[in-house]
């Protein structure tokens with residue numbers, strides 16, 4: 001039996017808006033949260049695992065600041081020091097937008113960290129662990145430039161490109177499968193959107209068809225376990241477990257869309273022809289949304305305070321959203337609401353006026369407030385439920401635009417047209 005620890009979608013360095021500066025360390029508390037849960041995974045790996053598989057998306061983007069790189073490296077260094085072989089797969093967030101090389105992770109190859117493999121191409125690795133040999137096929141995030149040339153894709157729709165990509169991937173994967181040693185346990189490690197990936201019932205219908213791989217491509221009898229990354233909600237796409245096709249999910253909540261999801265990693269006992277897996281939760285920081293309509297009540301402040309009292313908000317990232325009539329504004333005692341939210345880790349309060357006639361202007365965007373463009377966009381997006389799925393990608397793009405970076409809008413505009421809404425954070 002070989003014991004594998006499979007984790008994914010670390011995204012360390014994100015969610016800073018949900019944290020505050022820790023005066024003792026000078027660091028954002030959300031960075032400390034991510035380090036703590038990652039540390040939990042690494043502790044367990046050192047205790048039990050023969051091999052660690054990371055499913056991709058280490059950081060929010062390919063160029064994390066050095067102190068974030070360092071926080072990540074410090075944890076993974078412990079695996080190298082403990083002689084535990086580790087594969088770092090390259091996810092979409094690890095790639096430059098132009099799609100050349102897994103910039104944020106390739107440093108580990110350059111440094112030749114003992115036992116570390118950076119999976120940025122489709123490749124089969126035979127790995128000697130202390131409990132025997134295993135083979136792993138790496139399938140990093142595919143972009144159109146991975147397997148197709150520009151003239152081939154020009155003028156084609158997202159759906160056509162997706163079909164071409166799958167047609168091209170099939171023989172490549174088949175080639176790797178034929179190279180496998182049939183006597184060794186085998187794992188496919190992929191960063192991808194599989195077409196049965198469930199993002200929670202309410203989002204299921206919003207999942208578009210762009211760049212998704214059919215699950216039949218993954219449920220091959222040659223594989224004993226399929227280790228995935230990309231989707232932040234933990235799930236097994238193949239309940240028959242022949243083989244298990246598992247997203248461990250992210251290890252910390254990146255935003256409120258993950259509020260209700262358990263966070264953790266997966267431990268697998270694998271031998272040729274058999275894999276037993278279990279999900280192991282980590283103590284990720286809780287998120288809590290409090291949504292109240294006080295437009296019909298006598299005492300809006302009292303109602304808000306009562307509702308807060310019923311929620312478990314201690315040390316949580318809390319957002320309070322309440323709907324009120326414009327003539328109730330005077331009756332809101334902001335101080336006592338803030339006092340009630342003090343035990344939360346951080347909180348935001350968003351009043352929304354119920355519109356009798358036209359859509360009211362957001363109070364936070366009133367003429368007396370000066371907001372920087374990013375804050376203004378955040379406030380706007382925070383009030384547009386219909387853009388929720390796209391908001392982080394829009395913010396990301398806005399930040400890059402403001403920094404004077406070039407953005408490849410091709411892909412994104414395709415996605416907007418084809419899907420209306422997409423999985424922005426994955």
Ligand SMILES: [Mn+2]
Pocket residue numbers: 056057091092093191229230231425426
């Ligand atoms: Mn991803």
